[in-house]
Structure formats: structure tokens, C-alpha cells
Amino acid sequence: RRFLRSGNRIVLSDAGRAAYPGIEQAFSVIAAVSAALGEGRPRARLVVSVLPALSERWLMPALAEWRAGPGAETVLDMRVELDPVAFAKDRIDLRVTYGATLYPEYRAEPLWQDHAIAVATPGFAAHWLPDPGRIADLPDAAFIHSHWGSDSATEPSWANFMAAARIARFPDPSRGLHVDLTGLAIAAAEAGLGLALAPAGLAAPAIAAGRLVRALPQEMPLAKPYAMILPH
Numbered sequence: 629r630r631f632l633r634s635g636n637r638i639v640l641s642d643a644g645r646a647a648y649p650g651i652e653q654a655f656s657v658i659a660a661v662s663a664a665l666g667e668g669r670p671r672a673r674l675v676v677s678v679l680p681a682l683s684e685r686w687l688m689p690a691l692a693e694w695r696a697g698p699g700a701e702t703v704l705d706m707r708v709e710l711d712p713v714a715f716a717k718d719r720i721d722l723r724v725t726y727g728a729t730l731y732p733e734y735r736a737e738p739l740w741q742d743h744a745i746a747v748a749t750p751g752f753a754a755h756w757l758p759d760p761g762r763i764a765d766l767p768d769a770a771f772i773h774s775h776w777g778s779d780s781a782t783e784p785s786w787a788n789f790m791a792a793a794r795i796a797r798f799p800d801p802s803r804g805l806h807v808d809l810t811g812l813a814i815a816a817a818e819a820g821l822g823l824a825l826a827p828a829g830l831a832a833p834a835i836a837a838g839r840l841v842r843a844l845p846q847e848m849p850l851a852k853p854y855a856m857i858l859p860h
Contacts, residue, residue: 677722747817770822775807787799813826
């Protein structure tokens with residue numbers, strides 16, 4: 629989780645302190661872009677494109693705080709879409725996504741590096757994984773598989789997660805639930821449909837609220853950082 633309660637105060641956790649420089653950098657650039665767009669005009673208009681998983685679980689809470697301060701006068705046009713996006717055609721000012729390899733001609737600002745963890749509801753974990761070391765007993769149908777599309781060669785999969793964790797368990801990908809969005813994988817896990825592999829930062833709100841738990845102690849660093857893409 630990103631925040632901890634200390635008496636009447638809210639303080640950053642270790643995870644929050646690790647993520648804060650990237651988030652602060654992201655909104656510093658947004659503030660600079662919106663200020664430049666606002667020169668000579670009464671109000672600035674900023675077109676921001678984000679991945680579906682980031683729109684609710686990262687961007688909206690951060691934007692709420694930003695709009696209460698330096699972003700109060702900026703007219704925001706938020707677009708939730710998959711990669712790749714057409715900056716010029718759709719008049720996009722900046723894009724927040726995973727990695728930057730699809731946008732070599734644009735400026736890329738790394739925001740934060742995440743890692744993949746296994747999550748499930750408390751009831752699912754208690755029933756199927758009372759001892760996390762018994763992952764070999766979990767049926768193939770209980771795994772949730774996510775596919776990020778043909779443009780993502782470094783997506784986290786159960787095969788590479790198990791290999792990185794040195795667990796002798798390779799779920800049959802022909803079984804279980806398949807989804808094409810990280811947000812759907814997290815939502816499926818919250819609905820009790822199985823064990824999902826998700827970026828820790830995106831699963832953090834559900835874990836903090838008690839809807840999900842970290843079902844396995846192992847984790848796997850994601851191959852790329854989340855990044856902000858914008859024209860030079």
C-alpha cells in the first residue's frame with residue numbers, strides 16, 4: 629500500500645516513497661505542459677491518454693489531488709485506450725503507458741518500476757492456498773491468464789513468474805480464465821474467479837481495502853517501467 633495511518637496523520641509507506649518520485653515527476657511535466665498550452669488563452673486544455681488499468685487504479689486518485697491544486701484551471705480530456713495511439717491524428721498531448729518501445733520518435737519519461745504478484749480473495753487463498761508452498765495442488769482451472777496483446781512481448785505470464793520464483797508448477801494455459809486487460813484480471817480475482825497475476829501497484833488499492841490478498845510470497849520484476857510519452 630502507498631499510505632499508512634499514524635495517529636491523525638497519513639504518511640507514505642515504503643512503497644509510496646518508492647513510487648513518489650515518478651508520480652511527482654509525472655505531474656510536474658503535466659503542469660508544465662498545461663501551462664504552455666495556456667499561454668494566451670484563458671484556460672488550458674490537456675489531452676491525456678492512458679492504459680485502461682491505469683485510468684482507475686492510478687491516474688484518477690492522483691488527478692483528484694492535482695486538480696485541487698495546480699491543475700484547477702486545466703480542462704482535461706481523458707482518453708482510455710490501448711497501445712499504440714496516434715499522437716498527431718488524435719491531438720494527444722501525453723500518454724501514460726507500460727514501456728516506451730512503441731514510441732521511439734517521442735520523448736519518454738520513466739515513472740516507476742513495478743513487479744508482478746499473485747493475488748486472490750481472502751476466501752480463495754484460505755481454501756486453495758492455506759500453505760502457499762502447496763501451489764502444486766492448485767488446479768489449472770483456478771489460474772487467471774492475462775494477455776496484453778501482440779505488441780507486448782514482455783507481459784508477465786504464469787510460466788515466467790513460476791520460472792523466476794523457481795516454483796516447479798506450470799499451469800496449462802489452455803485452461804482457466806483468459807482476459808486481455810490487467811484491470812479485468814484484477815476484477816476477476818476480486819470476484820473470486822481465481823488466482824491472478826497483477827502489477828503490485830495496480831493491485832494495491834484492492835489489497836488495502838481487504839478485497840484481495842497477496843496469495844504467494846514470490847514476486848517478479850516487470851521488464852519495463854511505466855512511462856509518460858510526449859512529443860519533444
